[in-house]
Amino acid sequence: MQVQILGAVALAHEDRRMGVAARQVRTLLALLALSPGSPVPFDQLVEELWAGKQMGNARNALQANVVRLRKLLEQFTDRPGDELVRTVSSGYLLDVPADAVDAHLFRELADKGSDRVHTRPDEAIELLERALRLWRGPALFDVSDGLKFRIEAARLDERRLSAREDLIAAKLANGEDRGVVSELKQLAAEYPERERFSEQLMVALYRNGRQTEALDVFHHTRRRLASELGLEPGRAMRRLYQAILVHDQVLL
DSSP: OEEEOSSSOEEEETTEEEEOOSHHHHHHHHHHHTSTTSOEEHHHHHHHHHTTOOOTTHHHHHHHHHHHHHHHHHHHHSSOHHHHEEEOSSEEEEOSOGGGBHHHHHHHHHHHHHHTTTTOHHHHHHHHHHHHHTOOSSTTTTSOOOHHHHHHHHHHHHHHHHHHHHHHHHHHHTTOTGGGHHHHHHHHHHOTTOHHHHHHHHHHHHHTTOHHHHHHHHHHHHHHIIIIISOOOOHHHHHHHHHHHTTOGGGO
C-alpha cells in the first residue's frame, strides 16, 4: 500500500487507487503520513484537524475519525486497521515504511538523483524523473489549513522545484541541450526569482548557437528582478553572462 499526498490524498496498491472522501479522515491520514512510523501527539492532531476551532470533546472527535480511518484502511488492505494506525501513549502512529508514503519516496529518489547530477547524469535523470512522476498536483491541497500542512506543503513544493532544476542540470551534463530549451523558457518565465532556471536557459541557448538569445535572457531576467523584486542578478548569473560574451570554452 502507498499513501499519496503529492496531490489529492489517496491510497494506492498495484492497479488500485482509492480517494478519501471525508475531509477529516483524509486530513488525519495525511498528518500521520507526514511522519510514518513515528507517533503524532493528540494535541497536534486536534490542532491540525480543527485548525484552532474550540472543541469541547476534541479527544472523542479525534477517536471517532481514527475509527473511520482504520475501517477505510482495513477495507483497502485486508489488514486489521488497528495494526496500521496504532494507538501509542502520546497519540497515534501510522505503521508503514517511510517509502510507502509518496512524499518520502519522492525525497529519497530526488536526493539520490541530485547526488549524481555531475558524476553520473544518466542515472540522475532516471532517478529524478521517477521522483517527479510521483506528483499528481499541489502537495496536501485537499486537507485542512493547519500550520504544519502549510509548512510541509511549502517544503515539498520547494524540493519539487529544486528537483526540476537538478533534472535539467543532469540533462545539460548529458548533452541534451536542445531538448530542454522549451521547458526552460516556460520555467524561467514562471519562476523569475529562481535564477538557476534562467542560467540553465542561457547555457542551453548558447550551446545551440543562439548566443544573442542567451544574452537577451540575462537582460530580460535583470529587468524582471528589478521591477518585481527590487533585486539584481546574482554573481553566478553575472559570471555566466560574461562567459557567454567571450565564448568561454567552459560552457561547452
